[in-house]
Structure formats: C-alpha cells, structure tokens
Amino acid sequence: MSVRGLCLGLAIAGATAGIPVATPARAQSMLDMVDLMSPAFTQAEMSRADIEKAIAGLPEGEKLDLFGKALNKLDLSGMDLRRVNLQAARLMGSDLSGANLEGVNLDSAWALNSNWTRVNLKGASLFGTQLIGAKLDGADMSGARVAGDFSKASMTGANLDGADLSADEKNQSMGLMRGTFRSANLEGASLKGANLRRALIEYTSLRNADLTGASLAGSELGGSDFTEANVAGADFAEADLNSAHIGAMRNADKALNIDKAKNVDRAFRN
Incomplete structure (x- = not known):
C-alpha cells in the first residue's frame, strides 16, 4: 500500500472507531493525542480462539485482515501469524512472545x-x-524495516542484522519517520550490516552489541553507551556523539569516519 493509501486507510479507521489513529506523519508524536485508557486501547474485539479459527479457515494463499482491530491484552504467544495483516492493529499489553510474524x-x-x-x-x-516500553529480548528482526518508536524498550540480545532503521527520506513533508530508541536497552544485540542512518538512539545501552559494518551516519547517539560494542567497519560520519561513551569500544581503530562525527570532542573516552 502506498503511503497516501495508508494515511487514508488509517484516517477512515480512526473515524470508524471514534478515536484518532496514528498516521505515518504523526505516529511518533501521538501519545498526547489519544486516550490510552479508552476501550479502543484496553479491550479486545476478538479472542485468541477467534483468531486461531479464522486462520484455520483461510483459503490457500489468502491472509486474515485484522487491520485496525483492537487486540489489546491478548495472549497470542507462540502463534503462527505469518498469514495475518496487523497493520494499525492495537496490541497494547499483548503477549506475542515466541510468535512467528515473519514478513508481517x-x-x-x-x-x-x-x-x-x-x-x-x-x-x-x-x-x-x-x-514504547515493549519487551523484545532475543527477538529476531533481521532484515526488517524498523521506523517505529522503541523508546524504553528492552531488546537485549535482539537480532537486527541487515535491518533498516534509517530515516525515511522520501516523505519529509509528512514528518521524519525513523527508528527511535530513546533510553532503550540493546545490550548484546546484533546489528551487523544494519542501516541506522539518521536514526534516533539517545541514552541507549549498546554495551557488547555487534555493530560490524553498520551505518550510523547522521544518527543521533547522544548519551548512549558503546562499552565493548564491536564497531569494526561501522560508519560514524556526521553521527552526533555528544556525551556518548565510546572509550571502550572494540575494534575502534577499524571504525569508519569517527573523526567526522559531530561533538566527538564531547564524548566520554574513559
């Protein structure tokens, strides 16, 4: 679906549900514009059994469309949801641990x-x-397109190899969409070859993370902790390192363009 089609669909969904729904233009600034205590964000209009039955009855090659559905606080752990469309769904407080959402x-x-x-x-x-505040420890997000808000999320040991967390350069008129990881925990995460260009990764723990070959060009890394992170081949061109802890990075001599980073003189090297 095109971005314009997505915006239209979400606007219609919001009008139908009687609540504002985040469009890509404002998705990362909507928390103060929705009532997170309303039924739309606290209740579910389907049960796990309903979803399992619907998936089981799908004709071959078709998908279950749960666009905009309220699925809050459901236990969907361990389910195979590869044939489900969860675009604009509300999964507040839901349990999807161990579930299979490859390509969803x-x-x-x-x-x-x-x-x-x-x-x-x-x-x-x-x-x-x-x-925001989600638990994604050990999650496999390799090759995923990640331009959402993961602030305060726990992502220890997560696999983001080859993932695209970069800013969306095509729709600047709609607002900057990018991977946002304020105060997130990415300790021990793997981001080999990941695209983090212009991503927002402030006050985040990247201790022992593997950033081999990752692009951090233009990213905002202020206050983040790179202790024991492997940065061999990682590109820091124009990245903002203000107050970042970079003194104990592994393979720092093999990192690219640290001398071209912003505020590198204000980074902590101890």
Whole structure:
C-alpha cells in the first residue's frame, strides 16, 4: 500500500472507531493525542480462539485482515501469524512472545508495554509502529524495516542484522519517520550490516552489541553507551556523539569516519 493509501486507510479507521489513529506523519508524536485508557486501547474485539479459527479457515494463499482491530491484552504467544495483516492493529499489553510474524505488516500498530520476547519478525514491516516500553529480548528482526518508536524498550540480545532503521527520506513533508530508541536497552544485540542512518538512539545501552559494518551516519547517539560494542567497519560520519561513551569500544581503530562525527570532542573516552 502506498503511503497516501495508508494515511487514508488509517484516517477512515480512526473515524470508524471514534478515536484518532496514528498516521505515518504523526505516529511518533501521538501519545498526547489519544486516550490510552479508552476501550479502543484496553479491550479486545476478538479472542485468541477467534483468531486461531479464522486462520484455520483461510483459503490457500489468502491472509486474515485484522487491520485496525483492537487486540489489546491478548495472549497470542507462540502463534503462527505469518498469514495475518496487523497493520494499525492495537496490541497494547499483548503477549506475542515466541510468535512467528515473519514478513508481517505491523505498520502503525500500537503495542506499548507488550511482550515480544524471542518473536520472529524477520523481514517484517514496522513503519510508524509504537512499541514504547515493549519487551523484545532475543527477538529476531533481521532484515526488517524498523521506523517505529522503541523508546524504553528492552531488546537485549535482539537480532537486527541487515535491518533498516534509517530515516525515511522520501516523505519529509509528512514528518521524519525513523527508528527511535530513546533510553532503550540493546545490550548484546546484533546489528551487523544494519542501516541506522539518521536514526534516533539517545541514552541507549549498546554495551557488547555487534555493530560490524553498520551505518550510523547522521544518527543521533547522544548519551548512549558503546562499552565493548564491536564497531569494526561501522560508519560514524556526521553521527552526533555528544556525551556518548565510546572509550571502550572494540575494534575502534577499524571504525569508519569517527573523526567526522559531530561533538566527538564531547564524548566520554574513559
């Protein structure tokens, strides 16, 4: 679906549900514009059994469309959801631990404080997705498009190899959409070859993370901790390192363009 089509669909969904729904233009600034205590964000209009039955009855090659559905606080752990469209779905506080969502569309979904531990999100699309405070420890997000808000999320040991967390350069008139990881925990995460260009990664722990070959060009890394992170081949051109802890990075001599980073003189090297 085109961005214009997505915006139209979400606007219609919001009008139908009687609530504002995040469009990509505002998806990362909507928390003060929605009532997170309303039924739309606290209740579910389907049960796990309903979803299992619907998936079982799908004709071959078709998908279950749960666009905009309220699925809050459901236990969907361990489910195979690869044939489900969860675009704009509301999964607040839901448990998707160990579930298989490879290649699933989660654009503009709301899933604050949800559990995605050890979930399979290979190649999934998370554009404008709200995962603030979520648990994604051990999640496999390799090759995924990640331009959502993961602030305060726990992502220890997560796999983001080859993932695209970069800013969306095509729709600047709609607002800057990018991977946002304020105060997130990415300790021990793997981001080999990941695209983090212009991503927002402030006050985040990247201790022992593997950033081999990752692009951090133009990213905002202020206050983040790179202790024991492997930065061999990682590109820091124009990245903002203000107050970042970079003194104990592994293979720092093999990193690219640290001398071209912003505020490198204000980074902590001890």
